[in-house]
Amino acid sequence: MIFQSSPKTKNALALDLTIAMIPVTIWAIYLFGARAAVLMLIAGGCAFALDFLIQKLILWRRWGESASPFSFLAGVLTMLWFPVTVPLYFPMIAGGIVAVARSLYIWFGHRIFCPSALSAVIMGLVYPFEMTRFTKPFAYFDALQWEIDPALVSAYQVKTPFDVLIKGTMYEDGALPQLYGFASGAMGAVAILCLLLGGAWLLYRKLISWYTCGGFVVTLLVLAMAFAPEEVEMTAYGYLYLLCGGIALGAVFPLNDPSSTPRTKGGKLMFGMLAAAFTFLFRKYLGVDGVLYAVLCCNLLTPLLEGLTQQKDYYRLRRKDIVFAPEPPLPSPAEEQAEEPAEEPETQTDVLPETEEVTVMDMNDEEATDEQE
Numbered sequence: 001m002i003f004q005s006s007p008k009t010k011n012a013l014a015l016d017l018t019i020a021m022i023p024v025t026i027w028a029i030y031l032f033g034a035r036a037a038v039l040m041l042i043a044g045g046c047a048f049a050l051d052f053l054i055q056k057l058i059l060w061r062r063w064g065e066s067a068s069p070f071s072f073l074a075g076v077l078t079m080l081w082f083p084v085t086v087p088l089y090f091p092m093i094a095g096g097i098v099a100v101a102r103s104l105y106i107w108f109g110h111r112i113f114c115p116s117a118l119s120a121v122i123m124g125l126v127y128p129f130e131m132t133r134f135t136k137p138f139a140y141f142d143a144l145q146w147e148i149d150p151a152l153v154s155a156y157q158v159k160t161p162f163d164v165l166i167k168g169t170m171y172e173d174g175a176l177p178q179l180y181g182f183a184s185g186a187m188g189a190v191a192i193l194c195l196l197l198g199g200a201w202l203l204y205r206k207l208i209s210w211y212t213c214g215g216f217v218v219t220l221l222v223l224a225m226a227f228a229p230e231e232v233e234m235t236a237y238g239y240l241y242l243l244c245g246g247i248a249l250g251a252v253f254p255l256n257d258p259s260s261t262p263r264t265k266g267g268k269l270m271f272g273m274l275a276a277a278f279t280f281l282f283r284k285y286l287g288v289d290g291v292l293y294a295v296l297c298c299n300l301l302t303p304l305l306e307g308l309t310q311q312k313d314y315y316r317l318r319r320k321d322i323v324f325a326p327e328p329p330l331p332s333p334a335e336e337q338a339e340e341p342a343e344e345p346e347t348q349t350d351v352l353p354e355t356e357e358v359t360v361m362d363m364n365d366e367e368a369t370d371e372q373e
Helices: 010-032 034-058 069-079 089-101 115-126 150-156 161-165 176-180 192-204 210-226 234-243 247-252 265-286 291-300 302-314 333-339 360-372
Strands: none
Touching: 010 034, 010 069, 010 192, 034 069, 034 089, 069 089, 069 115, 089 115, 115 291, 161 234, 176 192, 176 234, 192 210, 192 247, 210 234, 210 247, 210 265, 234 247, 247 265, 247 291, 265 291, 265 302, 291 302
Protein backbone atom coordinates (compact mmCIF):
# COMPACT_ATOMS: atom_id res chain seq x y z
CA MET A 1 0.00 0.00 0.00
CA ILE A 2 1.96 3.02 -1.23
CA PHE A 3 0.74 6.49 -0.52
CA GLN A 4 1.22 9.61 -2.58
CA SER A 5 3.61 9.41 -5.55
CA SER A 6 7.09 10.34 -4.38
CA PRO A 7 10.69 9.94 -5.49
CA LYS A 8 11.39 8.17 -2.19
CA THR A 9 12.26 4.51 -2.16
CA LYS A 10 9.72 1.86 -1.24
CA ASN A 11 11.54 1.10 1.99
CA ALA A 12 11.32 4.74 3.06
CA LEU A 13 7.60 4.84 2.23
CA ALA A 14 6.99 1.63 4.16
CA LEU A 15 8.88 3.05 7.12
CA ASP A 16 6.80 6.24 7.10
CA LEU A 17 3.58 4.26 6.93
CA THR A 18 4.74 2.00 9.76
CA ILE A 19 5.54 5.01 11.94
CA ALA A 20 2.06 6.42 11.26
CA MET A 21 0.43 3.12 12.24
CA ILE A 22 2.44 2.58 15.43
CA PRO A 23 0.32 4.83 17.74
CA VAL A 24 -3.03 3.30 16.75
CA THR A 25 -1.77 -0.29 16.87
CA ILE A 26 -0.15 0.17 20.29
CA TRP A 27 -3.32 1.76 21.64
CA ALA A 28 -5.45 -1.07 20.23
CA ILE A 29 -3.25 -3.63 21.98
CA TYR A 30 -3.40 -1.65 25.22
CA LEU A 31 -7.18 -1.29 25.01
CA PHE A 32 -8.12 -4.81 23.85
CA GLY A 33 -5.18 -6.98 24.93
CA ALA A 34 -2.74 -9.33 23.25
CA ARG A 35 -5.45 -10.85 21.08
CA ALA A 36 -5.46 -7.65 19.02
CA ALA A 37 -1.75 -8.13 18.28
CA VAL A 38 -2.28 -11.76 17.30
CA LEU A 39 -5.08 -10.85 14.88
CA MET A 40 -2.94 -8.16 13.24
CA LEU A 41 0.06 -10.44 12.85
CA ILE A 42 -2.03 -13.23 11.31
CA ALA A 43 -3.68 -10.87 8.83
CA GLY A 44 -0.40 -9.22 7.85
CA GLY A 45 1.43 -12.54 7.51
CA CYS A 46 -1.28 -14.16 5.37
CA ALA A 47 -1.51 -11.08 3.13
CA PHE A 48 2.27 -11.00 2.68
CA ALA A 49 2.59 -14.73 1.95
CA LEU A 50 -0.27 -14.93 -0.55
CA ASP A 51 0.76 -11.69 -2.26
CA PHE A 52 4.28 -13.09 -2.67
CA LEU A 53 2.94 -16.26 -4.27
CA ILE A 54 0.69 -14.31 -6.64
CA GLN A 55 3.48 -11.98 -7.71
CA LYS A 56 6.00 -14.78 -8.17
CA LEU A 57 4.02 -17.72 -9.53
CA ILE A 58 1.20 -16.01 -11.45
CA LEU A 59 2.61 -12.63 -12.52
CA TRP A 60 6.21 -13.92 -12.84
CA ARG A 61 7.81 -11.01 -11.03
CA ARG A 62 11.41 -11.02 -9.86
CA TRP A 63 12.32 -11.89 -6.28
CA GLY A 64 12.88 -8.29 -5.29
CA GLU A 65 9.54 -7.18 -6.73
CA SER A 66 7.55 -10.10 -5.33
CA ALA A 67 8.14 -9.46 -1.62
CA SER A 68 6.43 -6.20 -0.70
CA PRO A 69 6.14 -4.82 2.85
CA PHE A 70 2.97 -2.98 1.86
CA SER A 71 0.99 -6.21 1.68
CA PHE A 72 1.82 -6.89 5.34
CA LEU A 73 0.91 -3.32 6.34
CA ALA A 74 -2.36 -3.52 4.38
CA GLY A 75 -3.27 -6.70 6.25
CA VAL A 76 -2.61 -5.05 9.61
CA LEU A 77 -4.60 -2.00 8.55
CA THR A 78 -7.54 -4.21 7.61
CA MET A 79 -7.74 -5.64 11.12
CA LEU A 80 -8.10 -2.16 12.59
CA TRP A 81 -11.67 -2.24 11.23
CA PHE A 82 -12.49 -5.49 13.10
CA PRO A 83 -13.70 -6.09 16.64
CA VAL A 84 -11.32 -8.00 18.87
CA THR A 85 -13.87 -10.81 19.34
CA VAL A 86 -13.62 -12.29 15.84
CA PRO A 87 -12.30 -15.89 15.44
CA LEU A 88 -8.69 -16.42 14.43
CA TYR A 89 -9.61 -17.59 10.93
CA PHE A 90 -11.07 -14.16 10.14
CA PRO A 91 -7.67 -12.49 9.67
CA MET A 92 -6.60 -15.37 7.41
CA ILE A 93 -9.52 -14.74 5.07
CA ALA A 94 -9.11 -10.97 5.28
CA GLY A 95 -5.39 -11.22 4.48
CA GLY A 96 -6.14 -13.39 1.44
CA ILE A 97 -8.63 -10.84 0.14
CA VAL A 98 -6.04 -8.08 0.58
CA ALA A 99 -3.49 -10.05 -1.48
CA VAL A 100 -5.97 -10.64 -4.31
CA ALA A 101 -7.17 -7.02 -4.29
CA ARG A 102 -3.60 -5.78 -4.66
CA SER A 103 -3.41 -7.55 -8.05
CA LEU A 104 -6.66 -6.13 -9.47
CA TYR A 105 -5.77 -3.16 -11.65
CA ILE A 106 -7.85 -0.84 -13.81
CA TRP A 107 -6.75 1.49 -16.61
CA PHE A 108 -4.23 4.32 -15.99
CA GLY A 109 -2.35 2.11 -13.52
CA HIS A 110 -4.98 2.39 -10.78
CA ARG A 111 -6.19 -0.45 -8.62
CA ILE A 112 -9.91 -1.05 -8.83
CA PHE A 113 -10.40 -0.85 -5.05
CA CYS A 114 -8.39 -0.01 -1.96
CA PRO A 115 -7.26 -3.48 -0.73
CA SER A 116 -7.88 -2.92 2.98
CA ALA A 117 -11.27 -1.31 2.40
CA LEU A 118 -12.42 -4.09 0.07
CA SER A 119 -11.34 -6.79 2.52
CA ALA A 120 -13.14 -5.19 5.48
CA VAL A 121 -16.33 -4.61 3.47
CA ILE A 122 -16.46 -8.20 2.18
CA MET A 123 -15.96 -9.58 5.67
CA GLY A 124 -18.68 -7.29 6.99
CA LEU A 125 -21.13 -8.45 4.33
CA VAL A 126 -20.35 -12.15 4.77
CA TYR A 127 -20.17 -12.11 8.57
CA PRO A 128 -22.37 -9.20 9.72
CA PHE A 129 -23.03 -10.60 13.20
CA GLU A 130 -19.41 -11.32 14.10
CA MET A 131 -18.22 -7.99 12.69
CA THR A 132 -20.54 -5.96 14.95
CA ARG A 133 -19.87 -7.60 18.33
CA PHE A 134 -17.99 -4.72 19.95
CA THR A 135 -16.95 -5.06 23.58
CA LYS A 136 -16.02 -2.48 26.18
CA PRO A 137 -12.38 -1.45 26.61
CA PHE A 138 -10.04 -3.50 28.83
CA ALA A 139 -12.18 -6.62 28.44
CA TYR A 140 -9.30 -8.92 27.58
CA PHE A 141 -9.82 -12.30 25.92
CA ASP A 142 -7.56 -15.28 25.37
CA ALA A 143 -5.09 -14.34 22.65
CA LEU A 144 -4.73 -17.84 21.15
CA GLN A 145 -8.28 -19.12 21.52
CA TRP A 146 -9.59 -20.11 18.09
CA GLU A 147 -13.11 -18.81 18.76
CA ILE A 148 -14.38 -16.98 21.85
CA ASP A 149 -17.43 -18.24 23.68
CA PRO A 150 -20.49 -16.23 22.48
CA ALA A 151 -21.83 -16.06 26.04
CA LEU A 152 -18.59 -14.43 27.20
CA VAL A 153 -18.73 -11.94 24.35
CA SER A 154 -22.34 -11.04 25.17
CA ALA A 155 -21.36 -10.35 28.78
CA TYR A 156 -18.90 -7.63 27.70
CA GLN A 157 -20.73 -6.38 24.60
CA VAL A 158 -21.80 -2.71 24.69
CA LYS A 159 -23.19 -0.13 22.30
CA THR A 160 -20.74 2.02 20.40
CA PRO A 161 -21.01 5.82 20.07
CA PHE A 162 -22.12 5.30 16.48
CA ASP A 163 -25.01 3.05 17.56
CA VAL A 164 -26.19 5.79 19.91
CA LEU A 165 -25.74 8.70 17.52
CA ILE A 166 -27.36 6.98 14.54
CA LYS A 167 -30.63 6.86 16.50
CA GLY A 168 -30.67 10.64 16.79
CA THR A 169 -29.48 10.88 20.40
CA MET A 170 -26.25 12.19 21.89
CA TYR A 171 -23.54 9.93 23.29
CA GLU A 172 -23.87 10.33 27.06
CA ASP A 173 -20.12 10.16 27.79
CA GLY A 174 -19.44 13.08 25.46
CA ALA A 175 -16.63 13.67 23.00
CA LEU A 176 -13.58 13.25 25.26
CA PRO A 177 -13.76 9.43 25.63
CA GLN A 178 -13.94 9.14 21.86
CA LEU A 179 -11.09 11.60 21.35
CA TYR A 180 -8.79 9.93 23.89
CA GLY A 181 -9.70 6.42 22.76
CA PHE A 182 -11.66 5.01 25.70
CA ALA A 183 -14.89 4.30 23.81
CA SER A 184 -16.01 0.97 22.37
CA GLY A 185 -15.80 0.04 18.71
CA ALA A 186 -13.39 -1.39 16.18
CA MET A 187 -9.80 -1.86 17.29
CA GLY A 188 -8.45 1.07 15.30
CA ALA A 189 -11.49 3.31 15.03
CA VAL A 190 -11.68 4.25 18.72
CA ALA A 191 -8.20 5.76 18.97
CA ILE A 192 -8.98 9.17 17.46
CA LEU A 193 -6.03 10.99 19.01
CA CYS A 194 -3.61 8.26 17.89
CA LEU A 195 -5.02 8.46 14.37
CA LEU A 196 -4.52 12.23 14.37
CA LEU A 197 -0.88 11.73 15.37
CA GLY A 198 -0.37 9.27 12.51
CA GLY A 199 -2.11 11.58 10.07
CA ALA A 200 0.05 14.51 11.19
CA TRP A 201 3.18 12.46 10.49
CA LEU A 202 1.98 11.52 7.02
CA LEU A 203 1.11 15.15 6.29
CA TYR A 204 4.54 16.22 7.48
CA ARG A 205 6.13 13.65 5.19
CA LYS A 206 3.84 14.80 2.35
CA LEU A 207 2.43 11.31 1.85
CA ILE A 208 -1.22 12.31 2.16
CA SER A 209 -3.02 15.34 0.82
CA TRP A 210 -4.87 18.16 2.57
CA TYR A 211 -7.27 18.24 -0.35
CA THR A 212 -8.68 14.77 0.31
CA CYS A 213 -8.77 14.98 4.11
CA GLY A 214 -10.08 18.54 4.21
CA GLY A 215 -12.74 17.96 1.57
CA PHE A 216 -13.94 14.83 3.36
CA VAL A 217 -14.08 16.23 6.91
CA VAL A 218 -15.50 19.67 6.05
CA THR A 219 -18.20 18.30 3.74
CA LEU A 220 -19.24 15.68 6.28
CA LEU A 221 -19.38 18.24 9.08
CA VAL A 222 -21.55 20.57 7.01
CA LEU A 223 -23.94 17.75 6.08
CA ALA A 224 -24.18 16.51 9.68
CA MET A 225 -24.95 19.98 11.03
CA ALA A 226 -27.40 20.76 8.24
CA PHE A 227 -29.42 17.57 8.82
CA ALA A 228 -29.02 17.30 12.60
CA PRO A 229 -32.10 16.14 14.56
CA GLU A 230 -34.24 18.95 15.96
CA GLU A 231 -33.97 17.80 19.57
CA VAL A 232 -30.13 18.03 19.71
CA GLU A 233 -27.73 20.94 19.49
CA MET A 234 -26.45 21.30 15.93
CA THR A 235 -22.78 22.08 16.54
CA ALA A 236 -22.27 19.41 19.21
CA TYR A 237 -23.99 16.85 17.02
CA GLY A 238 -21.70 17.68 14.11
CA TYR A 239 -18.53 17.23 16.16
CA LEU A 240 -19.71 13.97 17.71
CA TYR A 241 -20.70 12.80 14.24
CA LEU A 242 -17.06 13.10 13.13
CA LEU A 243 -15.69 11.30 16.19
CA CYS A 244 -17.93 8.24 16.05
CA GLY A 245 -17.39 5.28 13.75
CA GLY A 246 -14.53 5.07 11.30
CA ILE A 247 -14.39 8.69 10.10
CA ALA A 248 -10.88 9.38 11.43
CA LEU A 249 -9.51 5.98 10.41
CA GLY A 250 -10.94 6.34 6.91
CA ALA A 251 -9.73 9.94 6.48
CA VAL A 252 -6.12 9.04 7.31
CA PHE A 253 -5.58 5.73 5.49
CA PRO A 254 -8.07 4.40 2.86
CA LEU A 255 -9.00 7.82 1.47
CA ASN A 256 -5.34 8.56 0.72
CA ASP A 257 -4.37 5.30 -0.98
CA PRO A 258 -2.78 6.58 -4.23
CA SER A 259 -3.17 3.27 -6.04
CA SER A 260 -6.96 3.70 -6.05
CA THR A 261 -7.46 7.48 -5.70
CA PRO A 262 -6.84 10.41 -8.09
CA ARG A 263 -3.38 11.89 -8.40
CA THR A 264 -4.41 15.45 -9.28
CA LYS A 265 -5.22 18.07 -6.65
CA GLY A 266 -8.66 18.75 -8.05
CA GLY A 267 -9.40 15.05 -8.26
CA LYS A 268 -8.35 14.56 -4.62
CA LEU A 269 -10.67 17.35 -3.48
CA MET A 270 -13.62 15.97 -5.45
CA PHE A 271 -12.84 12.46 -4.20
CA GLY A 272 -12.97 13.59 -0.57
CA MET A 273 -16.21 15.52 -1.03
CA LEU A 274 -17.93 12.65 -2.83
CA ALA A 275 -16.76 10.19 -0.17
CA ALA A 276 -18.28 12.43 2.50
CA ALA A 277 -21.59 12.60 0.64
CA PHE A 278 -21.72 8.81 0.21
CA THR A 279 -20.81 8.28 3.88
CA PHE A 280 -23.63 10.55 5.01
CA LEU A 281 -26.16 8.82 2.77
CA PHE A 282 -25.14 5.35 3.96
CA ARG A 283 -25.38 6.44 7.57
CA LYS A 284 -28.67 8.25 7.27
CA TYR A 285 -30.66 5.87 5.10
CA LEU A 286 -29.00 2.47 5.66
CA GLY A 287 -27.89 2.86 9.26
CA VAL A 288 -24.36 1.54 8.65
CA ASP A 289 -21.00 3.19 9.14
CA GLY A 290 -20.55 3.80 5.44
CA VAL A 291 -16.97 5.09 5.32
CA LEU A 292 -15.56 2.01 3.60
CA TYR A 293 -18.57 1.69 1.31
CA ALA A 294 -18.08 5.32 0.29
CA VAL A 295 -14.38 4.71 -0.40
CA LEU A 296 -15.15 1.77 -2.69
CA CYS A 297 -17.83 3.74 -4.56
CA CYS A 298 -15.42 6.60 -5.14
CA ASN A 299 -12.66 4.19 -6.21
CA LEU A 300 -14.80 3.33 -9.23
CA LEU A 301 -14.96 7.04 -10.11
CA THR A 302 -11.20 7.61 -9.79
CA PRO A 303 -10.38 7.49 -13.55
CA LEU A 304 -13.25 9.89 -14.26
CA LEU A 305 -12.24 12.36 -11.54
CA GLU A 306 -8.62 12.27 -12.62
CA GLY A 307 -9.54 12.74 -16.27
CA LEU A 308 -11.73 15.75 -15.47
CA THR A 309 -9.00 17.51 -13.50
CA GLN A 310 -5.83 16.33 -15.24
CA GLN A 311 -5.73 18.96 -17.99
CA LYS A 312 -6.29 21.78 -15.55
CA ASP A 313 -3.55 20.64 -13.20
CA TYR A 314 -0.92 19.60 -15.73
CA TYR A 315 -1.22 22.36 -18.30
CA ARG A 316 -1.72 25.38 -16.05
CA LEU A 317 1.28 27.73 -16.31
CA ARG A 318 2.00 30.38 -13.72
CA ARG A 319 4.44 33.23 -14.29
CA LYS A 320 6.68 32.15 -11.42
CA ASP A 321 6.92 28.64 -12.92
CA ILE A 322 8.23 29.92 -16.28
CA VAL A 323 12.00 30.22 -16.53
CA PHE A 324 13.13 32.83 -19.06
CA ALA A 325 16.56 32.31 -20.65
CA PRO A 326 18.79 35.42 -20.23
CA GLU A 327 19.52 37.36 -23.42
CA PRO A 328 23.20 37.22 -24.48
CA PRO A 329 25.05 40.60 -24.23
CA LEU A 330 25.72 42.54 -27.42
CA PRO A 331 29.33 42.15 -28.66
CA SER A 332 31.60 45.18 -28.74
CA PRO A 333 33.04 46.50 -32.07
CA ALA A 334 36.44 45.02 -31.23
CA GLU A 335 34.89 41.61 -30.62
CA GLU A 336 32.94 41.86 -33.88
CA GLN A 337 36.15 42.53 -35.80
CA ALA A 338 37.89 39.66 -34.02
CA GLU A 339 35.09 37.30 -34.87
CA GLU A 340 35.06 38.22 -38.59
CA PRO A 341 36.75 35.44 -40.59
CA ALA A 342 39.89 36.39 -42.44
CA GLU A 343 39.69 36.56 -46.23
CA GLU A 344 41.23 33.54 -47.86
CA PRO A 345 43.84 34.35 -50.51
CA GLU A 346 43.03 33.43 -54.03
CA THR A 347 44.98 30.43 -55.19
CA GLN A 348 45.88 29.89 -58.80
CA THR A 349 45.04 26.53 -60.15
CA ASP A 350 46.84 24.91 -63.10
CA VAL A 351 44.66 24.98 -66.15
CA LEU A 352 45.04 21.91 -68.24
CA PRO A 353 45.33 22.49 -72.01
CA GLU A 354 42.40 21.69 -74.06
CA THR A 355 42.64 18.21 -75.53
CA GLU A 356 40.79 16.75 -78.40
CA GLU A 357 38.18 14.35 -77.28
CA VAL A 358 38.62 10.91 -78.69
CA THR A 359 35.64 8.65 -78.95
CA VAL A 360 35.30 4.94 -79.48
CA MET A 361 34.06 5.51 -83.03
CA ASP A 362 37.23 7.49 -83.86
CA MET A 363 39.42 4.67 -82.58
CA ASN A 364 37.58 2.16 -84.75
CA ASP A 365 38.04 4.39 -87.82
CA GLU A 366 41.82 4.63 -87.24
CA GLU A 367 42.12 0.83 -86.98
CA ALA A 368 40.22 0.36 -90.22
CA THR A 369 42.57 2.84 -92.02
CA ASP A 370 45.62 0.97 -90.87
CA GLU A 371 44.28 -2.31 -92.23
CA GLN A 372 43.60 -0.80 -95.66
CA GLU A 373 47.14 0.48 -95.88
